Amino acid sequence: MGAATRERIIEAGSILFRRQGYAGTGMKAIAAAAQAPFGSIYHFFPGGKDELTGEVIRAAGRVYGALVPRFFDGAPDTAVATRCAFRGAAETLRDCNYADACPIAAVALEVASTNEPLRLATAEVFAHWVGGLTARYEGAGLAPAVAHRLAVSFVSMLEGAFVLARASKNAQVVEDAGEIMFEAVRAALDKAAE
Amino acid sequence: MGAATRERIIEAGSILFRRQGYAGTGMKAIAAAAQAPFGSIYHFFPGGKDELTGEVIRAAGRVYGALVPRFFDGAPDTAVATRCAFRGAAETLRDCNYADACPIAAVALEVASTNEPLRLATAEVFAHWVGGLTARYEGAGLAPAVAHRLAVSFVSMLEGAFVLARASKNAQVVEDAGEIMFEAVRAALDKAAE
DNA sequence: GTCTATAATTTGATAGAC
DNA sequence: GTCTATCAAATTATAGAC
CATH class of the missing domain: 1.10.357.10 (Tetracycline Repressor, domain 2)
Known part of the structure; x- marks a missing residue:
């Protein structure tokens, strides 16, 4: 179910970014909203917040x-x-x-x-x-x-x-x-x- | 020249907010851009970042x-x-x-x-x-x-x-x-x- | 792949000397 | 009023056990 976790992270980022913006949204908040362990974010997005944000932008x-x-x-x-x-x-x-x-x-x-x-x-x-x-x-x-x-x-x-x-x-x-x-x-x- | 310092702080906040947004702009960055000592921000805006941001919004x-x-x-x-x-x-x-x-x-x-x-x-x-x-x-x-x-x-x-x-x-x-x-x-x- | 602990920085805010 | 030192909390990111 790795793909599902990755999708949940992107979806959570999309929701939080539109309500709080980029700088106002922490990686921990995204992990919590996605119901994913914090480490999973860096497993799926080794490039960190920038890579995750880029994926959120393209998905939107x-x-x-x-x-x-x-x-x-x-x-x-x-x-x-x-x-x-x-x-x-x-x-x-x-x-x-x-x-x-x-x-x-x-x-x-x-x-x-x-x-x-x-x-x-x-x-x-x-x-x-x-x-x-x-x-x-x-x-x-x-x-x-x-x-x-x-x-x-x-x-x-x-x-x-x-x-x-x-x-x-x-x-x-x-x-x-x-x-x-x-x-x-x-x-x-x-x-x-x- | 207290008024001038206060004005410079609002002007600096206005510039940084439009380039980096609210959460992306720190109080220290505003103080530096205004060429004001960090403590002066809390002298002129005892309410902290929210009060300063409100003044920037109204000035704009x-x-x-x-x-x-x-x-x-x-x-x-x-x-x-x-x-x-x-x-x-x-x-x-x-x-x-x-x-x-x-x-x-x-x-x-x-x-x-x-x-x-x-x-x-x-x-x-x-x-x-x-x-x-x-x-x-x-x-x-x-x-x-x-x-x-x-x-x-x-x-x-x-x-x-x-x-x-x-x-x-x-x-x-x-x-x-x-x-x-x-x-x-x-x-x-x-x-x-x- | 999952999850925890923690490092290194930076944040907003305060205390207190001058 | 000015300025510095510092606090507690939050930040991104990493290391490493399982």
């Missing part, structure tokens, strides 16, 4: 990147899918009492100026998310530059709305932000259809 | 809230002012090599689930910024609900774009986000003028 990139098809497949159009994604995020935030938003945003801000390998890991995840969204907007008929700009704004808006929503314990921020993004995508689609 | 709220008039006074209209604000932020980010974005975003994410007094302090600052922007959009003739939604989206978009820009060391994200916000404000103004 895969998990949250996989949400894009969930919202965009079968939606009437990409504008509606965009709004649904923000509404879904708002509901999720309320359900967890604003504890679990993005697993890597706090880490990204902490390591951007202090840890180059981890900064690159977060940059790759954001680029992956932006790429997935760009493909959807392009598939809806938007020019590549327009699609990319909307995708960048989608991720930026959601990440920023998470910051305000967690601070205020009010998810209406996320819905307001989603409404603006909905209108932006709708306007781009209308313009492309002219 | 005043300083950055004062930027709103800078961009909106004298601008042709609020849509252009919105875009100018994002372009200015992008330029500032490039000039500091992506080190200094928002002083409280990282802190806000770290304390939201762990420190209720500091969470409230960050929430009040975000509300102050949103309020200042809402007043500008209302002053431009937009309905209160529309103005508020645009103001919330302004702050969310900028905060989120900061996260992506710092991670990727690319300020184009901020300009792309500003273009979307420009178009959103422009569309709202056009609709209100019908």
Whole structure:
């Protein structure tokens, strides 16, 4: 069951990082949350906290990147899918009492100026998310530059709305932000259809 | 010159918090950056790290809230002012090599689930910024609900774009986000003028 | 692979001389 | 008010028994 322990450690890191950030989360706290012996962390991650954090970042990139098809497949159009994604995020935030938003945003801000390998890991995840969204907007008929700009704004808006929503314990921020993004995508689609 | 020392400590905290976050910044590092003796921190902030952090948060709220008039006074209209604000932020980010974005975003994410007094302090600052922007959009003739939604989206978009820009060391994200916000404000103004 | 004990540092905070 | 020395606790990481 070694694999299960390793997975539990990554999952525990993901949960604690999004609630307390990178520096605020100790290796012992991760081991305790994963119900794993402290030594197991260094067995599975000989590179220590940096290696573990890198794995948490990449795992979050895969998990949250996989949400894009969930919202965009079968939606009437990409504008509606965009709004649904923000509404879904708002509901999720309320359900967890604003504890679990993005697993890597706090880490990204902490390591951007202090840890180059981890900064690159977060940059790759954001680029992956932006790429997935760009493909959807392009598939809806938007020019590549327009699609990319909307995708960048989608991720930026959601990440920023998470910051305000967690601070205020009010998810209406996320819905307001989603409404603006909905209108932006709708306007781009209308313009492309002219 | 006691006041000067106190100000230097707050300024040092503001710089270190935005680069390393709350938990990642030690009191000794703040004292060193402020060129103040370690004991002076506890002389001026008997409440310790929490009291100092609260002051840093509130100071950032005043300083950055004062930027709103800078961009909106004298601008042709609020849509252009919105875009100018994002372009200015992008330029500032490039000039500091992506080190200094928002002083409280990282802190806000770290304390939201762990420190209720500091969470409230960050929430009040975000509300102050949103309020200042809402007043500008209302002053431009937009309905209160529309103005508020645009103001919330302004702050969310900028905060989120900061996260992506710092991670990727690319300020184009901020300009792309500003273009979307420009178009959103422009569309709202056009609709209100019908 | 699991688990404990511990090393070496660093943390926030305090005491007290000057 | 300034500054140093120091405390107790927490940190990352390692060694080594089982």
